Amino acid sequence: MPLLPLGDAAGRTRWTIEHEGRSFAVFVVGGQHYVTDARCPHNGGPLSEGWVRGERELVCPWHWYRFDLRTGRCATTDRHELGRYPVHERDGELVTEVPEPAPVRSWSEILRAHAAGER
Numbered sequence: 131m132p133l134l135p136l137g138d139a140a141g142r143t144r145w146t147i148e149h150e151g152r153s154f155a156v157f158v159v160g161g162q163h164y165v166t167d168a169r170c171p172h173n174g175g176p177l178s179e180g181w182v183r184g185e186r187e188l189v190c191p192w193h194w195y196r197f198d199l200r201t202g203r204c205a206t207t208d209r210h211e212l213g214r215y216p217v218h219e220r221d222g223e224l225v226t227e228v229p230e231p232a233p234v235r236s237w238s239e240i241l242r243a244h245a246a247g248e249r
């Protein structure tokens with residue numbers, strides 16, 4: 131799995147990092163770093179522009195769905211879950227471990243998977 135450096139917070143509490151066409155959001159809450167998908171699983175809202183309430187609740191700026199930064203669980207509906215990625219320290223630098231990008235599929239493969247009830 132790719133390890134992505136989080137970079138220097140430089141006083142920020144939220145920012146995004148990019149890797150191979152994908153975006154991830156980084157949040158610093160109470161000194162703890164959290165990495166999530168940058169886009170909301172509901173409809174793609176920019177989560178780094180949302181706000182954090184309390185110790186761990188992230189609110190999407192588009193429709194205000196609420197997510198737990200620790201678990202990814204959505205408090206608004208159980209139909210969505212936020213992708214979260216572990217943070218490690220490597221050689222004095224914070225990195226996150228993200229999955230390999232999904233393989234590119236043809237329309238035929240996408241439609242067959244959809245017909246079979248897969249995503």
Ligand code: FES
Nearest residue numbers: 170173175190193
């Ligand atoms: S896009 Fe985030 S709540 Fe709708």
